Amino acid sequence: MGGNSFEALGFRVSSSSSLPFFLFYRKSLSTPKSSLCQVADNKDKMRGLKLPLNQTQRVRLQRAFEKLQSLSAKANSDASVTVADTIPVNYEDAFLKGHGTTDLNGELVATVCGVVERVNKLVYVRALRARYKPEVGDVVVGRVVEVAQKRWRLEINFSQDAVLMLSSMNMPDGIQRRRTALDELNMRSIFEENDIVCAEVRNFQHDGSLQLQARSQKYGKLEKGQLLIIDPYLVKKGKQHFHHLEQFGIDLILGRNGYIWIGEHVEARDSMVIDQAKSMEQSTVVEGINQAYTPLEMRQTICRIANAIRVLTSLGFNVDLNLIMETVELSSSLKIDIHDMLGSEFHVLVAEMEAERRSLTTKRKR
Amino acid sequence: MDYVSPEGLRLDGRRPMEMRQLRAEIGTVAKANGSAVFEMGNTKVIAAVYGPREVQNRSQQINDQALVIMANFSTGDRMRKPKGDRRSTEISLVIRQTMEACILTHLMPRSQIGLCFNSIFTKKKHYTIFKELIDLCALSCLLASSFPISVYSRKRNISILNVSAGTRSACINAATLALADAGIPMRDIVTSCSAGYLNSTPLLDLNYIEDSAGGPDVTVGILPKLDKVTLLQMDAKLPVDIFENVMGLAIEGCKAIANYIREVLLENTKQLEYRRGL
Numbered sequence: 001m002g003g004n005s006f007e008a009l010g011f012r013v014s015s016s017s018s019l020p021f022f023l024f025y026r027k028s029l030s031t032p033k034s035s036l037c038q039v040a041d042n043k044d045k046m047r048g049l050k051l052p053l054n055q056t057q058r059v060r061l062q063r064a065f066e067k068l069q070s071l072s073a074k075a076n077s078d079a080s081v082t083v084a085d086t087i088p089v090n091y092e093d094a095f096l097k098g099h100g101t102t103d104l105n106g107e108l109v110a111t112v113c114g115v116v117e118r119v120n121k122l123v124y125v126r127a128l129r130a131r132y133k134p135e136v137g138d139v140v141v142g143r144v145v146e147v148a149q150k151r152w153r154l155e156i157n158f159s160q161d162a163v164l165m166l167s168s169m170n171m172p173d174g175i176q177r178r179r180t181a182l183d184e185l186n187m188r189s190i191f192e193e194n195d196i197v198c199a200e201v202r203n204f205q206h207d208g209s210l211q212l213q214a215r216s217q218k219y220g221k222l223e224k225g226q227l228l229i230i231d232p233y234l235v236k237k238g239k240q241h242f243h244h245l246e247q248f249g250i251d252l253i254l255g256r257n258g259y260i261w262i263g264e265h266v267e268a269r270d271s272m273v274i275d276q277a278k279s280m281e282q283s284t285v286v287e288g289i290n291q292a293y294t295p296l297e298m299r300q301t302i303c304r305i306a307n308a309i310r311v312l313t314s315l316g317f318n319v320d321l322n323l324i325m326e327t328v329e330l331s332s333s334l335k336i337d338i339h340d341m342l343g344s345e346f347h348v349l350v351a352e353m354e355a356e357r358r359s360l361t362t363k364r365k366r
Numbered sequence: 367m368d369y370v371s372p373e374g375l376r377l378d379g380r381r382p383m384e385m386r387q388l389r390a391e392i393g394t395v396a397k398a399n400g401s402a403v404f405e406m407g408n409t410k411v412i413a414a415v416y417g418p419r420e421v422q423n424r425s426q427q428i429n430d431q432a433l434v435i436m437a438n439f440s441t442g443d444r445m446r447k448p449k450g451d452r453r454s455t456e457i458s459l460v461i462r463q464t465m466e467a468c469i470l471t472h473l474m475p476r477s478q479i480g481l482c483f484n485s486i487f488t489k490k491k492h493y494t495i496f497k498e499l500i501d502l503c504a505l506s507c508l509l510a511s512s513f514p515i516s517v518y519s520r521k522r523n524i525s526i527l528n529v530s531a532g533t534r535s536a537c538i539n540a541a542t543l544a545l546a547d548a549g550i551p552m553r554d555i556v557t558s559c560s561a562g563y564l565n566s567t568p569l570l571d572l573n574y575i576e577d578s579a580g581g582p583d584v585t586v587g588i589l590p591k592l593d594k595v596t597l598l599q600m601d602a603k604l605p606v607d608i609f610e611n612v613m614g615l616a617i618e619g620c621k622a623i624a625n626y627i628r629e630v631l632l633e634n635t636k637q638l639e640y641r642r643g644l
Contacts, residue, residue, distance in 0.1 A: 065641070068640055068641060068643070069640045071640075071643075072639065072640035072643065080632060080635045080636045080639060081632075081635075082546065082555075082628055082631040082632050082635060083546050083552050083554065083555050083631065084552075084553070084554040084555055084589075084590070084591040085628075100551065102470075102553070104591070104592070109591070111470060111551035111552055111553065112546070112549050112550070112551050112552075113546050113547075113549070113631050113632075113634070113635045114549070114635060115635070115639055127549040128549070128635065128638045128639060128642070129400070129547060129548070129549050129638060130548065130549025130550070131399060131417075131418065131419070131548075131549070155420070158419075159417070159418035159419060159420075159432075159474050159476075159477035160419075160420050160476055160477055161420045208475055208476065209476075233638075233642065234642065315641065316637070316638055316641035316642060317641060317642065317643065318642050318643050354643075358643055
């Protein structure tokens with residue numbers, strides 16, 4: 001294919017040797033047609049979030065995001081890569097290629113979109129917005145999808161369902177013993193399909209499947225509350241994933257797999273119940289509590305916290321206890337109704353609050 | 367009919383080597399693991415990715431790689447098609463094979479990745495229908511969980527004939543964006559573009575009228591970094607030397623789209639990162 005055929009067709013061809021790079025593609029950003037509104041719309045377009053913003057709100061939100069962007073160290077560096085971008089490494093030094101990278105003709109190339117991280121010799125790409133990648137010891141919240149022989153299958157936002165063996169959890173009576181066939185028949189009395197269960201990642205089997213365990217009283221079935229599903233990259237690994245909010249009497253479990261539980265506080269029972277009679281007594285007490293309904297105020301608080309988390313995730317902010325509590329306090333100090341928390345005004349307020357908070361913390365560090 | 371005027375302009379005012387306007391948006395379907403909208407002129411495609419997750423049909427499970435499944439291609443048309451509809455089956459197959467070639471399936475054994483698409487031939491004033499369809503799409507995906515979805519629009523002015531080469535390439539481009547959004551590892555991004563040959567002129571990115579003219583129409587899908595062709599389709603006959611020209615043009619189009627897609631992805635990644643904070 002030479003330039004001649006193009007010239008014959010009535011085109012001016014700049015270079016005669018190869019196909020002229022004579023292409024135009026228009027983006028809505030750069031078209032002269034696009035009005036100012038369209039440009040603005042593209043600029044502060046929020047990922048997966050469609051909010052009816054008025055002019056002032058849009059400007060405020062944009063300003064808050066610009067502030068956040070200027071504060072972030074990672075976003076300003078060239079650490080962000082997309083699929084098939086070359087990662088700059090010093091080829092003379094030895095390096096190890098980690099997750100999200102591959103070797104292409106001697107070059108190190110990213111296979112996912114994310115941020116390049118370097119730990120000593122290891123180079124890997126930390127993907128944002130992917131499904132959960134389990135690590136041993138993580139606290140996860142999951143939903144039972146199947147009761148199988150001696151095991152439950154749990155959906156935990158991983159690429160496969162996780163397995164919780166009957167033998168790797170504490171029996172409700174708290175006695176350590178061999179699991180009998182009778183226990184196996186009574187598995188549905190512990191967890192049924194669609195129950196929400198909190199557990200810990202135990203290990204990977206050699207075939208890649210995942211095993212969970214629930215060997216403590218803090219793990220187990222979750223009741224009287226709300227489950228929220230958010231992107232796992234927003235939940236940071238911390239020392240504590242179980243939070244008891246004493247002022248509200250609420251339990252908050254930040255599952256590392258992006259499943260968040262907000263529910264009424266349950267007193268953890270003694271791990272070892274020796275006295276049979278005592279345990280009987282206790283179980284009747286527990287039943288008595290079970291029958292009682294959750295008071296309205298408690299349910300409202302649960303909804304308020306849930307909505308605070310919803311706002312934070314839709315803005316794409318990291319979800320940790322501090323930020324959740326600040327958002328809740330902001331909403332209650334401004335006397336914003338629970339259902340108004342999902343409106344555009346509160347989103348703007350939270351974005352401004354977070355921008356302010358992050359600028360303060362970075363100043364303190366300096 | 368003249369498809370290229372003596373001044374060298376096409377029916378919609380473009381030059382022969384000019385593409386339609388591109389627009390891409392990531393993260394439009396809330397319940398999906400990854401989603402994107404890709405627009406080439408009036409052709410609009412929504413792509414949603416579900417997974418990698420547990421294989422729903424156990425007998426299909428593959429022990430050393432992920433299973434890529436695709437819902438039947440769904441268009442905005444009102445007619446319920448019989449199950450063995452050849453056109454949609456063919457498009458599904460083409461798109462699935464193209465995407466499977468670039469996903470690193472061996473990294474996600476015993477899981478499945480579901481893709482679904484929805485394409486609409488739309489004019490700007492029909493934007494409201496589009497919004498409606500997105501909601502419906504999200505809803506039906508939620509209910510049917512990546513099994514065949516079809517959205518039936520109430521409006522009649524959505525043409526049945528719009529399943530054209532333009533949709534096919536728009537689908538592939540949208541799927542690339544959606545897969546990248548879902549954090550699924552890929553060898554390279556895949557981009558696709560079509561070119562045709564009308565009035566003895568090679569034309570880039572045919573629009574609806576040019577496409578229904580029945581001339582030759584070459585759809586190319588490439589991996590820009592690896593510089594490899596993953597998809598090549600042509601419906602008519604063309605002399606070899608002209609075919610080379612037309613294909614070269616389509617490849618240049620693919621590269622231009624790849625540049626745009628990279629920009630969009632990088633912008634999205636940066637945005638997610640700085641918002642997340644420390």
